[in-house]
Amino acid sequence: MRLGILGGTFDPPHIGHLIAAQDAWSALELDRVVFVPAGRPPHKPGRAISPAAVRLAMLRVATAGDARFEVSDLELRRSGPSYSVDTLRELRERYPGVALFFLVGADQLREMHSWRAPEEIARLATVVMLARGGVRRAEPAVAVPYTVLPVTRVDVSATEIRRRVAAGESIRYLVPLEVVTLIEQNGLYRPAAGR
Secondary structure, three states: OEEEEEEEOOOOOOHHHHHHHHHHHHHOOOOEEEEEEOOOOOOOOOOOOOOHHHHHHHHHHHHOOOOOEEEOOHHHHOOOOOOHHHHHHHHHHHOOOOEEEEEEEHHHHHHHHHOOOHHHHHHHOEEEEEEEOOOOOOOOOOOOOOEEEEEOOOOOOHHHHHHHHHOOOOOEOOEOHHHHHHHHHHOOOOOOOOO
């Protein structure tokens, strides 16, 4: 069995995440891509993030009906900061003998030297950089061996989606319609009252 592991805040999950996961599933001949939303991302200490239960719900509706994708609440159930190495250790215990592929973006790979136990991450899983468009190698040199996988470039980001919602602009087609509904129902990304 071959599992791709795609972690992140997913605040919100968008079509860029889904297309990259689909490309990785196909190119790496994966059985499944497991989306793992972070509980408390250690590299985003000052940024407010949406409640874990809401991010999990958004990810579940975004991937619903696609047997290639699975959503894990592994990091949301764990207390303390969400370290990728802990997640990979747990997945390695849960799925002994399974080939794990740790899917990361170029920015994440560039920062991996500051992560907890990057060498162990590379021992537990094959690190795969999802290269959008013309990105070929991560610069500067990265602390772990990795494979480059070109994926479809889609210029959409969670930051831009949050900005659009705050400005009252449409996000339709940037996220699945069910995610739009959850964002609206939960009042996410709106400016605080009184501003």
